[in-house]
């Protein structure tokens with residue numbers, strides 16, 4: 344064999360070996376869809392739902408980045424499940440919620456349905472909210488996660504949780 348052929352064969356063998364190693368050893372990266380809920384199994388009880396909500400509130404949902412006592416960029420949500428009733432009755436309210444559960448859910452997906460006085464985007468006279476729709480974009484919460492956060496905020500306000508755990512719903516069907 345001439346030298347060129349030797350080198351060509353050697354090159355192919357090296358490529359072959361590395362291809363094999365790559366196939367065998369490089370773990371596949373699991374693809375993560377933003378539309379998916381972080382709960383592998385939908386919460387089946389109120390406790391599980393509230394727990395997931397707490398996790399999402401401080402984590403993926405990024406809520407605590409704005410809604411916290413030290414940052415001051417957003418109103419505190421400790422008693423939002425109680426205050427929701429006033430929001431719905433406010434003449435500036437543009438949403439379609441009939442109760443606190445619906446108001447909290449709506450606040451996450453349509454923040455400008457009601458803008459808390461003093462917190463609107465500058466120059467909009469409190470008609471546009473600076474809060475993002477958390478069901479899309481970078482945060483991208485799923486329906487179960489939004490329901491879970493709603494349940495968590497009801498629990499935190501000390502009122503009965505009216506959100507039904509999606510896993511419980513499915514089981515009773």
Ligand code: HEC
Nearest residue numbers: 404405406409416417447450454457458459462472474477
């Ligand atoms: C980038 C900052 C930001 C993030 C992130 C954010 N919010 Fe907000 N949120 C605001 C601001 C500012 C307001 C007040 C303006 C308004 O009423 O829309 C608000 C208003 C609200 C209200 C209505 C409060 C009221 O008194 O009526 C609720 C409920 C709420 N946010 C829940 C959430 C939840 C739950 C999350 C996480 C999933 C979240 N927010 C993430 C900034 C944020």
